Amino acid sequence: xxxxxxxxxxxxxxxxxxxxxxxxxxxxxxxxxxxxxxxxxxxxxxxxxxxxxxxxxxxxxxxxxxxxxxxxxxxxxxxxxxxxxxxxxxxxxxxxxxxxxxxxxxxxxxxxxxxxxxxxxxxxxxxxxxxxxxxxxxxxxxxxxxxxxxxxxxxxxxxxxxxxxxxxxxxxxxxxxxxxxxxxxxxxxxxxxxxxxxxxxxxxxxxxxxxxxxxxxxxxxxxxxxxxxxxxxxxxxxxxxxxxxxxxxxxxxxxxxxxxxxxxxxxxxxxxxxxxxxxxxxxxxxxxxxxxxxxxxxxxxxxxxxxxxxxxxxxxxxxxxxxxxxxxxxxxxxxxxxxxxxxxxxxxxxxxxxxxxxxxxxxxxxxxxxxxxxxxxxxxxxxxxxxxxxxxxxxxxxxxxxxxxxxxxxxxxxxxxxxxxxxxxxxxxxxxxxxxxxxxxxxxxxxxxxxxxxxxxxxxxxxxxxxxxxxxxx
Amino acid sequence: xxxxxxxxxxxxxxxxxxxxxxxxxxxxxxxxxxxxxxxxxxxxxxxxxxxxxxxxxxxxxxxxxxxxxxxxxxxxxxxxxxxxxxxxxxxxxxxxxxxxxxxxxxxxxxxxxxxxxxxxxxxxxxxxxxxxxxxxxxxxxxxxxxxxxxxxxxxxxxxxxxxxxxxxxxxxxxxxxxxxxxxxxxxxxxxxxxxxxxxxxxxxxxxxxxxxxxxxxxxxxxxxxxxxxxxxxxxxxxxxxxxxxxxxxxxxxxxxxxxxxxxxxxxxxxxxxxxxxxxxxxxxxxxxxxxxxxxxxxxxxxxxxxxxxxxxxxxxxxxxxxxxxxxxxxxxxxxxxxxxxxxxxxxxxxxxxxxxxxxxxxxxxxxxxxxxxxxxxxxxxxxxxxxxxxxxxxxxxxxxxxxxxxxxxxxxxxxxxxxxxxxxxxxxxxxxxxxxxxxxxxxxxxxxxxxxxxxxxxxxxxxxxxxxxxxxxxxxxxxx
Numbered sequence: 001x002x003x004x005x006x007x008x009x010x011x012x013x014x015x016x017x018x019x020x021x022x023x024x025x026x027x028x029x030x031x032x033x034x035x036x037x038x039x040x041x042x043x044x045x046x047x048x049x050x051x052x053x054x055x056x057x058x059x060x061x062x063x064x065x066x067x068x069x070x071x072x073x074x075x076x077x078x079x080x081x082x083x084x085x086x087x088x089x090x091x092x093x094x095x096x097x098x099x100x101x102x103x104x105x106x107x108x109x110x111x112x113x114x115x116x117x118x119x120x121x122x123x124x125x126x127x128x129x130x131x132x133x134x135x136x137x138x139x140x141x142x143x144x145x146x147x148x149x150x151x152x153x154x155x156x157x158x159x160x161x162x163x164x165x166x167x168x169x170x171x172x173x174x175x176x177x178x179x180x181x182x183x184x185x186x187x188x189x190x191x192x193x194x195x196x197x198x199x200x201x202x203x204x205x206x207x208x209x210x211x212x213x214x215x216x217x218x219x220x221x222x223x224x225x226x227x228x229x230x231x232x233x234x235x236x237x238x239x240x241x242x243x244x245x246x247x248x249x250x251x252x253x254x255x256x257x258x259x260x261x262x263x264x265x266x267x268x269x270x271x272x273x274x275x276x277x278x279x280x281x282x283x284x285x286x287x288x289x290x291x292x293x294x295x296x297x298x299x300x301x302x303x304x305x306x307x308x309x310x311x312x313x314x315x316x317x318x319x320x321x322x323x324x325x326x327x328x329x330x331x332x333x334x335x336x337x338x339x340x341x342x343x344x345x346x347x348x349x350x351x352x353x354x355x356x357x358x359x360x361x362x363x364x365x366x367x368x369x370x371x372x373x374x375x376x377x378x379x380x381x382x383x384x385x386x387x388x389x390x391x392x393x394x395x396x397x398x399x400x401x402x403x404x405x406x407x408x409x410x411x412x413x414x415x416x417x418x419x420x421x422x423x424x425x426x427x428x429x430x431x432x433x434x435x436x437x438x439x440x441x442x443x444x445x446x447x448x449x450x451x452x453x454x455x456x457x458x459x460x461x462x463x464x465x466x467x468x469x470x471x472x473x474x
Numbered sequence: 475x476x477x478x479x480x481x482x483x484x485x486x487x488x489x490x491x492x493x494x495x496x497x498x499x500x501x502x503x504x505x506x507x508x509x510x511x512x513x514x515x516x517x518x519x520x521x522x523x524x525x526x527x528x529x530x531x532x533x534x535x536x537x538x539x540x541x542x543x544x545x546x547x548x549x550x551x552x553x554x555x556x557x558x559x560x561x562x563x564x565x566x567x568x569x570x571x572x573x574x575x576x577x578x579x580x581x582x583x584x585x586x587x588x589x590x591x592x593x594x595x596x597x598x599x600x601x602x603x604x605x606x607x608x609x610x611x612x613x614x615x616x617x618x619x620x621x622x623x624x625x626x627x628x629x630x631x632x633x634x635x636x637x638x639x640x641x642x643x644x645x646x647x648x649x650x651x652x653x654x655x656x657x658x659x660x661x662x663x664x665x666x667x668x669x670x671x672x673x674x675x676x677x678x679x680x681x682x683x684x685x686x687x688x689x690x691x692x693x694x695x696x697x698x699x700x701x702x703x704x705x706x707x708x709x710x711x712x713x714x715x716x717x718x719x720x721x722x723x724x725x726x727x728x729x730x731x732x733x734x735x736x737x738x739x740x741x742x743x744x745x746x747x748x749x750x751x752x753x754x755x756x757x758x759x760x761x762x763x764x765x766x767x768x769x770x771x772x773x774x775x776x777x778x779x780x781x782x783x784x785x786x787x788x789x790x791x792x793x794x795x796x797x798x799x800x801x802x803x804x805x806x807x808x809x810x811x812x813x814x815x816x817x818x819x820x821x822x823x824x825x826x827x828x829x830x831x832x833x834x835x836x837x838x839x840x841x842x843x844x845x846x847x848x849x850x851x852x853x854x855x856x857x858x859x860x861x862x863x864x865x866x867x868x869x870x871x872x873x874x875x876x877x878x879x880x881x882x883x884x885x886x887x888x889x890x891x892x893x894x895x896x897x898x899x900x901x902x903x904x905x906x907x908x909x910x911x912x913x914x915x916x917x918x919x920x921x922x923x924x925x926x927x928x929x930x931x932x933x934x935x936x937x938x939x940x941x942x943x944x945x946x947x948x949x950x951x952x953x954x
Binding site for chain 2: 098298317385389
C-alpha cells in the first residue's frame with residue numbers, strides 16, 4: 001500500500017468516544033422498546049446496558065494494551081448493530097408474550113450470548129497477538145471445519161424446520177456451521193497464500209483467459225463439494241451460498257484472475273440447476289420467490305411464500321420513517337427475531353432507519369477491506385478480505401431475500417438476529433479484523449530511518465505527532 | 475493483490491447498493507400497493523390495537539375500548555347494550571362496523587384530519603395514539619323511559635327531538651340486540667352470534683329502524699296534505715270539502731272509505747279542522763286529487779322526503795310514490811299504498827311545524843372531544859329548509875292542538891299544557907296495523923317533538939302504545 005501514507009496514530013480515544021455514542025444509541029433503542037410495556041428501565045435494561053457497556057469497554061482496554069493501532073471504527077459499529085438487534089429482540093418478546101403466556105423471552109439469553117461472544121473476542125485478542133500465527137493451523141482448520149460441518153449429521157444433530165444445521169449442547173442448541181465459516185476462511189487464506197505463486201504461474205492461456213491447471217482446481221472443487229454437501233445433507237441453502245462466495249472471493253483475490261470467478265460462477269450454475277432438479281425444497285424456494293403473490297403459493301405449507309410476503313407487508317407498513325419501536329406489528333412475520341429481523345427493523349425504524357443500519361454494515365465491511373489493503377502479508381489480506389466480504393454477502397442474501405430481490409434463504413443477519421452461535425462467530429470475526437487492522441496501521445519498525453519514510457521520529461522511537469488538516473480518521 | 479481486494483470491495487458496495495435500492499422499492503414505491511393487498515391485515519390489527527374513543531351519553535360511556543391482554547390491546551365494550559345498540563352500532567373485527575361506530579369511525583379512531591394536531595402531540599410525547607370521544611345529544615333518562623314504553627316483543631320505534639335545534643333527545647327501537655356479542659375478537663364466535671341474531675324475528679343488526687326502516691305512515695301523512703292545501707292558496711280554514719262515507723272512482727270497483735267507527739259520519743262536508751280532528755280520509759283524498767300528485771310530493775319533499783341524511787348516521791329517504799292513478803293517489807294521500815316514511819321523518823315533520831315552518835337538521839352528536847378532553851367540534855343547529863310558511867305552521871299547530879283536545883289524539887293531553895298532535899293507523903296486513911303518533915308541546919313555545927310508531931298491532935293496543943306514551947315523554951322533557 002505505497003499510495004496510502006498514514007500518520008501512525010492509535011486513535012483509541014476516538015474509539016472510546018464513538019463507543020460511548022454507540023452505547024447512547026443502544027440505550028435509547030432499548031428504552032423505546034420497553035417503553036410501551038412500562039418496562040423501560042426494568043432489570044433487562046440494566047443487564048443489557050451493563051453487558052454491552054462493560055464488555056465494549058473491556059475490549060477497548062484490551063485493544064489499548066494489545067493492539068493499540070487497531071481500527072477505531074469497527075468496535076463502535078459492531079456494538080451499535082448488536083445493541084439495536086437486542087432492542088428489537090426485546091421488543092418482539094413483548095408481542096410474543098402477549099400472544100402466548102408461556103413464552104420464554106429470547107432477549108435475556110441473547111444478552112448472555114452477547115456477553116459470552118464479546119468475552120470470547122477479548123480473550124482471542126489477548127491470546128493471539130498476531131493473526132499470522134493462525135497460518136500455522138491451515139490444515140488443522142480444514143479438519144476442524146470438516147468436523148464442525150459433519151457434527152449436525154451425527155446423532156448430536158437436530159433437525160429444525162427441515163434444516164439439519166444445529167447440534168444439541170446440553171444448555172441449548174448451537175450452529176457449528178457459523179464457526180466453520182471462520183475456520184474455512186483460515187484454511188483458504190493459508191492454502192491460497194502458500195500456493196498462490198504456483199497456481200498463478202502454471203496453466204494455459206487461451207485468449208484473454210489464463211486457465212488454471214486441472215490439479216490446481218482441486219481446492220475449488222473441494223469448496224464446491226462443501227457447499228453442495230451443506231445443501232444436500234443439511235438442506236441449508238443460505239450457508240451453502242455463503243461458503244461458496246467466501247471461497248470465490250478469496251481465490252479471486254489470491255490470483256486476480258477473472259477466469260476463476262467465471263469457472264466458479266459456472267459451477268454455481270450447475271449446482272443450482274442440479275439442486276433445482278433434485279431437491280424439492282430448493283425448487284419450492286424458487287417458486288415462492290417468483291410466484292410469491294400467487295394464492296396457491298402463498299397458502300402452501302410448508303414452503304409457501306407467506307413469510308416473505310408478510311415480511312414485505314411489514315416493510316411497506318414501515319414506509320419511509322417507520323412506525324417507531326414498539327408501534328408496528330413485526331410479530332406477524334414468522335421468525336421475526338432471527339431470519340426476518342430486517343423486516344422487523346424496516347417496519348419499526350422505516351427505510352431511513354434501515355438505511356442507517358445498512359450503512360453501518362457498509363462501514364464495517366469497508367473497514368475490514370481497508371485492513372486487508374493495509375496489512376502486508378498475503379494471509380492477512382486474504383483472511384480480512386474474505387471475512388469482510390462474507391459479512392457483505394450475508395447481508396445481501398438476507399436483505400435481498402426479504403425484499404424478493406433473490407430467493408429467501410434462512411440466514412442470520414450478522415450481529416442482529418437472535419442466535420448465540422451466529423453472534424459468537426461474528427464477534428470472533430471482529431476480533432480477527434481488529435488484529436489484522438492493527439498490523440495494517442501499526443507504524444513500520446523504526447530502524448534507522450529509510451529515505452522512503454518521511455515522518456519525523458521522536459526521541460522515544462515513536463513518530464512525532466503531527467496534526468495536519470489533510471489527515472482524517474482512517 | 476490489492477487491486478483484486480479493491481474489486482472485491484466494489485462488488486460488496488454494489489451488493490449494498492442493490493440492497494438499498496431493493497429496500498427503497500419495497501418500502502417506498504411499492505408500499506401503498508402492499509398496504510392495500512388483501513392478505514395484509516396490518517391496518518386492521520393496527521386499527522383494532524388502538525385505543526378508540528368512547529361514545530358518551532351525558533358523560534357516561536356507552537361504548538368504550540377497554541384494555542385487554544389478547545393480541546389486540548383493546549376490546550370494544552358496550553354498556554346498556556340493548557338500549558343504545560341501534561345508535562352505537564358495533565365495531566367488529568369480522569363484521570365491520572355500523573351506525574356511529576361506522577359514521578364517526580375516523581374521529582373515534584383518531585385518524586380524522588381535524589385531529590392532526592393531537593396526533594402530532596401524541597407522537598412526540600410518546601403517548602399511545604388515542605381516538606377522540608363523541609358525546610351524544612341523547613338524554614339518558616328519556617332514552618330509558620322511551621325504551622320502557624315499548625313492550626318487550628313489540629316491534630316499534632320512538633324518536634324524541636328538540637324542534638328548535640334538531641337535537642335528538644331519545645331514539646329507541648325494539649327489538650334490539652347486544653353489540654358485545656358481535657365485537658368479540660374471536661371471528662367464529664362473532665359470526666355465530668350474528669347468525670343467531672339474524673334469526674330473531676323483526677331484528678336486523680345492520681339497520682337502525684328509527685332512521686332506516688320505511689313503514690307506511692297512515693293518517694299522520696295527512697299533515698303533509700293539509701300543509702299542501704294551505705300552501706297552495708286554494709284552501710283555507712273556512713274551506714268546506716266534501717266528506718262522503720266513501721270516495722267512489724268512476725269505472726273502477728273501488729271506494730276509499732272513512733272509518734266506520736269514527737266521528738266522520740256526522741258531517742257530509744268538512745273543513746280541514748274537522749277532517750284532521752276526526753282523521754277523515756275522503757276530504758284529504760279529495761284535496762290530493764284536486765291539487766295533483768306533484769303538489770303533494772313537492773310539499774312532502776319540503777318536509778324532507780326523498781332525501782337521505784347523515785345525522786351523522788345514515789337516514790333513509792322517505793318516499794311519496796309517483797306516476798299514480800287516481801285511486802292510488804287517493805290512497806297515497808292518506809299514507810297508504812306506496813307511501814313510506816322513517817320514524818325520524820315524521821318527527822322532522824312535527825318539528826318543522828313546531829318551529830314556525832323552519833326545518834332543522836336532526837343531530838345526534840353534541841360534541842367531539844380529543845383524548846385530552848379538548849373540544850374539537852360541537853355541531854351547531856343547522857337549518858335544512860323552510861317547509862311551510864309561518865302562517866301555515868301556525869294554522870297547522872292550531873288544528874293539531876284541536877286533535878289532542880277534541881279528536882283522535884286525546885290520550886296525548888298533558889294537564890295545563892297545550893299539546894299538538896296527530897295519530898295514524900296504517901293498514902299493512904291482515905295481522906295488524908301500524909299505529910302512529912306524531913306531535914309536539916307546548917304548542918305556543920314548542921320544546922319537544924315526538925314520533926312514535928308501533929308495528930303490527932290491533933287498533934286498541936296501538937292507541938294505548940302511542941298517544942299516552944307521547945304524553946309521558948313530552949311531560950318528562952317539559953319537567954326537566
